[in-house]
Amino acid sequence: MVRTYSFEYRRQHPEMFLHFCTECKPQRRFKKFSDKNMHFEMKHGNGKHADDISNYILSSMTASDLQTFVTNEIEPDxxxxxxxxxxxxxxxxxxxxxxxxxxxxxxxxxxxxxxxxxxxxxxxxxxxxxxxxxxxxxxxxxxxxxxxxxxxxxxxxxxxxxxxxxxxxxxxxxxxxxxxxxxxxxxxxxxxxxxxxxxxxxxxxxxxxxxxxxxxxxxxxxAPLQISFVSSRPPKLKTLIRLVKYWRKTFFEESTGSQRLPTSYPLELITIGEWEDAGSPENFDLRKGFYHVLRAITNYTKLKRAWKTNYDDFKCNNQFYVMDPANPFNNVMEKCNWKKVARKTRKFLNQPLFFGLSSFEGWLKN
Missing domain, CATH: 3.30.460.10 (Beta Polymerase, domain 2)
Known part of the structure; x- marks a missing residue:
């Protein structure tokens, strides 16, 4: 594997290399969580679990840290x-x-x-x-x-x-x-x-x-129907969608075979659905919204969601589903290892970022 940046350069630019090894001295930093895990397995594969999430960038943030991070790192400049x-x-x-x-x-x-x-x-x-x-x-x-x-x-x-x-x-x-x-x-x-x-x-x-x-x-x-369905949503909801997509791209290793992970579109629709269930608030606490979307993912077997924006009836025989608003034959939950995603998401929900939150709490700021 060719290393484009030296570890010294990475230590000087932590905003570019968000994930770090807790074992290495001096510290080694990585762009992708999966790269950090691969390094851990190769260098420190001594019985410790390489899938440690305690040093994942989002794990220990406070609510105010999260908003700043989203603004500076996730929102397109x-x-x-x-x-x-x-x-x-x-x-x-x-x-x-x-x-x-x-x-x-x-x-x-x-x-x-x-x-x-x-x-x-x-x-x-x-x-x-x-x-x-x-x-x-x-x-x-x-x-x-x-x-x-x-x-x-x-x-x-x-x-x-x-x-x-x-x-x-x-x-x-x-x-x-x-x-x-x-x-x-x-x-x-x-x-x-x-x-x-x-x-x-x-x-x-x-x-x-x-x-x-x-x-x-x-x-x-x-596709024009999909574009219309998502693009019409308010700015704060799109911010939450970006956060969920960033989490998916940086928290999980890439899809391989039976370990296939959800693409962006199912995550967009799950987020929109949970937001609608919360009353479609124009403004809300980003951390709380993130928490409720992730809880929905951990309880994926209970998802039964379809919209009547473009059709009234749909064809789906699956136990759980999120139907494509543009296509009544497309359950976007198919062909993904949701069991693996849910298992790792539960671990993430136990991190300090979500301390003090519960499923009984809404999306609005206190």
């Missing part, structure tokens, strides 16, 4: 926002001006955390849904998805600031570099603008007749 916007706009311009007629977009929708306004500082993800002029139906998109992605790769690969990282069944993954030195991972999702061609009721009836695998081709087309 002006420079970061500007850099992200510049990179994404550049990519959109490339697709609009350099793509051939076969790939000409009618519209490009910014989705992901950037599109929904829930980006974490320097940890954002961006999805660009590219509605193609020549594709009018989902069946046609399904038939031509492979050739569309191959053609996109061909043209994107000609740009010096764009690196094609690979593909998924529904997207082309690229990395953008900008003048500031930042890099930005972006998923480009070819799609059909069916929301302008059919009613939501017609789209859902059409999906109902398809297999589960086939329905996945509708996901990107429904």
């Amino acid at each position: 002006t420079a970061f926002n500007s850099c992200c916007k510049e990179a994404v706009n550049f990519l959109c311009q490339v697709m609009k001006e350099n793509f051939p007629e076969t790939l000409r977009p009618s519209e490009i929708k910014k989705s992901g955390s950037l599109g929904k306004g829930t980006a974490v500082n320097e940890k954002s993800d961006a999805d660009l849904v590219v509605f193609l002029v020549r594709l009018q139906t989902i069946p046609k998109l399904r038939r031509e998805m492979l050739s569309v992605k191959e053609e996109m790769i061909c043209y994107l690969g000609k740009e010096k600031n764009i690196t094609v990282e690979g593909t998924t069944p529904y997207a082309v993954k690229v990395c953008l570099s900008c003048d500031s030195g930042h890099s930005h991972d972006v998923d480009i999702l070819p799609s059909v603008d069916i929301l302008k061609k059919k009613t939501k009721e017609e789209i859902y009836r059409e999906m109902d007749s398809k297999s589960e695998k086939y329905r996945k081709f509708y996901s990107a087309a429904l």
